[in-house]
Amino acid sequence: MTKQQSGFDILTHPSRLIRIADIDSELAGLWKQFNEDISEGKTVMRACMSNLIIYCDSIEELQQISHEIPEIVDIHPARVLLLMGNGQPSDGKIEALVTMYYQPVSAGWQVCAERIDVIASPDSIEYLPSVARSHLIGDLPTTVWWVSRQPPPNVPAVFLELAELANQVIYDNIGWENPLSGITVMTRWVAARQDSLIVYNLAWRRLTVFRKLISQVLDPKVAPDALNSLKEITIEHGPHALPLTWLLVGWLAYQLEWKPVTGKRVSSSELFWRFRKNNTDIKVIARRLPEGEPLIYELMFDWSRSGKQGRACFKRLDDERIGIVEERSTVPARVFTAQPPHRSSLVTSQLARRDRDKFFENALVAANEMTDVF
Amino acid sequence: MFNASSENPLLAGTNTANDPQPCILVIFGGGGDLTRRKLLPAVYNQALEGELPANFAVLGLALEEMNDDDYREFARKGIEKHSRQPLDQAYWPDFEKRLHYLQGSFDDPDIYAQLKQRLDEIDKTFGIPGNRIFYLAIPPGLIETCVSNINHAGLVMPVDETSPFTRIIVEKPIGKDLESARDVNATLSKNFDEQQIYRIDHYLGKETVQNILAMRFGNAIFEPLWNSRYIDHVQITVAESEGVGTRAGYYDGAGALRDMIQNHILQLLTLIAMEPPWSMDADVMRDHRQNVLNCLSPISRKDFNSHVVRAQYGPGFQHGEDVPGYRRETGVSQHSTTETYVAIKLFIDNWRWSSVPFYIRTGKRMPKRASEIAIQFKSVPPILFNANQEKPLEPNVLALSIQPNEGLSLRIGTKLPGNKLRIYPVKMDFLYGSTFGEQSPEAYERLLLDVMAGDATLFMRRDSVESSWVWIDNILDIWANSSSRWIPEYNAGTWGPLEADRLIETDNRKWRLL
Structure with missing residues (x-):
């Protein structure tokens, strides 16, 4: 029995490599061993809310996910199927590892996850969906969490089949290889899915705090004219945060009914868009900072009406706070807690969602239009 | 009523009906125990989790001599001791700027003029559009x-x-009998519209209490069984391990019936017994709960003792220590006949619950702190x-635990x-x-956001x-007119008197062991 390093009170077994055909018997063996050796005769409860299929294709991603799984299943107990493409199975083309996560509760033990890792060599990834299909638990919703840096539609042999098994697809385009084309291809795929499948970008959830603050601080009741008379928005973001910026601007454009007119790359670190609404131009400048985390660091809104200027500058003050900068704003200065959420908590929150997010999808539509004028 | 969503294009298409709106929370009794232990920690936790509106502030109003800085220190100590989440040193300087204090007597009209002025200033500082909540x-x-x-000072919109909202939160007890409750309600109604009045019972903010609705009306398997055909009886227990503590002044004039049953337990009862509402609209829900109260069978003098x-x-x-009896507690009369324990068998006279007894009990100095609603189903045929x-089979029991651990359990027979x-x-x-692995917000947090x-x-x-008071007054009247001044006693640290055991055992049932 080993304790996870995450600080969570969740324990797990060391796992051993097995054949795919032995996954079920290995799981049964783990349960038997748990009941006989570990539980010490106490009640063993199993909680399970979802099937969670995770796809990654590098050892670094797999290691990071391994740290995140206890954090996720602590809040959202699940059967986890971790599929790794581009792996190096020790024996043959594909192999598996099985383990369980459990924690002490007042009356005994609670098993909060069964984890099945399936590792496939690069020429065997097309087997992965079939392994997933045969190890899902019935009667529970299924989510595919796409961790790979390749945009999902670029790995059709895996992604499209997994999407067919799922009620929800979670992806994260921060850190994608070639984000511009990735955004385009994924946006089109999402737009084409008009069924009940929930598709969700973690980047959108990362914007929650900014969306809330912008909505409330620039609300017409407290900052009259701000939203209707915007002239310029300047955004400063860290490396790899362009998808975040793109979505934020897409959201503003859709909600405020702006139409993109032009877009251009001003330099290697600066993009520019011009939008139009009611014969008025709105400029948006997005600057990438040379270093930092994949976050939005500063957002400046400038507006004017009848010669009266207004301004609101939101700035990330540190890892935990966003503030309205007094000397650069005409709205009251305040500071808000805004710790960048861990990816695991974003996934956990999204796992509990059971409906499509129209705001996200609308923002994607506008983001797609922004791509078209580029 | 002001609603931030109505003209905000960024919120167009969102259902913001349940989003907290910008406002100032004005706490009358801002230097008191409830504020320190519950209200300020609740506000702090919600601020820390980013749930509060961006435009929000607190103003405490009380007699205690304090300025803003003292009040922030008062708040800090309360939060350090009572908050669900530890105090975040980095965030605290920003949070405390939202806390303000005004010292004054509630019966001094001048203080209300000062209050109005302070609130206007805070509005400007925090971009708040005049919305007020008076707690x-x-x-x-x-x-x-x-x-x-408050009303005479022009603070009620x-x-x-088009107007900013004004809301008032009133803590229990609302009166000590029907007449005084009507007086309090009349006073509130004279100065506020009913839509502006929020009579708080923190039990209703607890996660499990809300889960009663989710469980009953979000699952198909329970509701068909939720009636006299399948349910043998219901037990509702609210047990406190503490004695009267520092509340003797209030409690000795109130007793367990007024303190617990008139509000907490009857509200729990309404959630368990209500018919399926057709909407989550506040008035629809409250109509359905009210219908349960309308059907409570009055307890007649003839049946009273049973x-x-x-x-x-x-x-x-x-807890391994000697504890004194109630009449030896500080502040309690040596001749007090105030009840610290009540058990009642009641019926709800409607089609669904005909002949199903509801056994309710509450007491102080019970073996442990535990609140639970248990639905015991009828036995399978013999x-x-x-x-x-x-050696009959144990019947199925669905138990909803409210405190200290929130959750539910189902007892089933298996081979x-x-x-x-x-x-x-x-x-x-x-x-x-343990299932969700995350802390539920405190009841006050949820209710303040509501x-x-x-x-x-x-x-x-x-x-x-x-x-509620109509039904409770009937019991109070019978007690008041009783020729006997004797009140049974139970040992501290036990589950109540023998008389309570007899009340349920006469029906061949037993109190649940919690």
Whole structure:
């Protein structure tokens, strides 16, 4: 029995490599061993809310996910199927590892996850969906969490089949290889899915705090004219945060009914868009900072009406706070807690969602239009 | 009523009806125990989790001599001790800027003029559009003074689409009998519209209490069984391990019936017994709860002794220590006949619950702090596995635990492994804390956010308060007119008097062991 390093009170077994055909018997063996050796005769409860299929294709991603799984299943107990493409199975083309996560509760033990890792060599990834299909638990919703840096539609042999098994697809385009084309291809795929499948970008959830603050601080009741008379928005973001910026601007454009007119790359670190609404131009400048985390660091809104200027500058003050900068704003200065959420908590929150997010999808539509004028 | 969404294009298409709106929370009794232990920690936790509106501030109003800095220190100490989440040193300087204090007497009209001026200043500082929530964390005797002064100072806005909102939160007890409750309600109604009044009962903000609705109406398997055909009886227990503590002044004049049953337990009862509402709209929900109260069968004098038991705790042992009896507690009269324990068998006279007894009990100095609602289903017929009536099968029980651990459990019969066919009761537990692994917000956190959002679903309406008192007054009258001054005693640290056991055992049932 080993304790996870995450600080969570969740324990797990060391796992051993097995054949795919032995996954079920290995799981049964783990349960038997748990009941006989570990539980010490106490009640063993199993909680399970979802099937969670995770796809990654590098050892670094797999290691990071391994740290995140206890954090996720602590809040959202699940059967986890971790599929790794581009792996190096020790024996043959594909192999598996099985383990369980459990924690002490007042009356005994609670098993909060069964984890099945399936590792496939690069020429065997097309087997992965079939392994997933045969190890899902019935009667529970299924989510595919796409961790790979390749945009999902670029790995059709895996992604499209997994999407067919799922009620929800979670992806994260921060850190994608070639984000511009990735955004385009994924946006089109999402737009084409008009069924009940929930598709969700973690980047959108990362914007929650900014969306809330912008909505409330620039609300017409407290900052009259701000939203209707915007002239310029300047955004400063860290490396790899362009998808975040793109979505934020897409959201503003859709909600405020702006139409993109032009877009251009001003330099290697600066993009520019011009939008139009009611014969008025709105400029948006997005600057990438040379270093930092994949976050939005500063957002400046400038507006004017009848010669009266207004301004609101939101700035990330540190890892935990966003503030309205007094000397650069005409709205009251305040500071808000805004710790960048861990990816695991974003996934956990999204796992509990059971409906499509129209705001996200609308923002994607506008983001797609922004791509078209580029 | 002001709603940030109405003209905000960034919120167009969102259902913001349940979003907290920008406002100032004005706490009357801002230097008191409730504020320090519950209200300020609740506000802090919600701020820390980013749930509060961006434009939000607090102003405490009380007699204690303090300035803003002192008040922030007062708040800090309360939060350090009582908050669900530890105090975040980095965030605290920003949070405390939102806390303000005004010292004054509630009966001084000048203080209300000062209050108005302070609120206007805070509006400007924090970009708040004039919305106010007045929280009356004060003794009941001060309600009239505060409410009428708030109104006379012009601090109550009309209820319409264009005005900022004004809301008032009133703590229990609302009166000490029907007449006084009507007086309090009349005072509130004279100065506020009913839509602006939020009568708070923190029990309704607890996760499990809300889960009663989710469980009953979000699952198909329970509701068909939720009636007299399948349910044998219901037990509701609210047990406190503490004695009267520092509340003797209030409690000795109130007793367990007024303190617990009139509000907490009857509200729980309404959620368990209500018919399926057709909407989550606050008034629809409250109408349905009210219908339960309308159907409560009054307890007649003839049935009284077999349906109602009151008792008082005597000396005993708790947590390995001697504890004094109630009449030896500080501030309690040596001749007090105030009940610290009540058990009642009641019926709800409607089609669904006809002949199903509801056993309710509450007491102080019980062996542990535990609140639970248990639905005991009828036994299976006495054939097959239940043929041996000397050793009948345990009936199914669905138990909703409210505190200290929130969750639910279901007792089912299952076959024991082995060659013989033996049925054994197994309890399946669902605990919020361990299943979801995250802390539920405190009841006050949820309820304060509801008031900011203008959602009165979990608050008591005037008619509900008065109907409860009608039913309670009947019991109080019989006690008051009783020729006997004797009150049974139970040892501290036990589950109540023998009389309470007899009340349920006469029906061949037993109190559940919690």
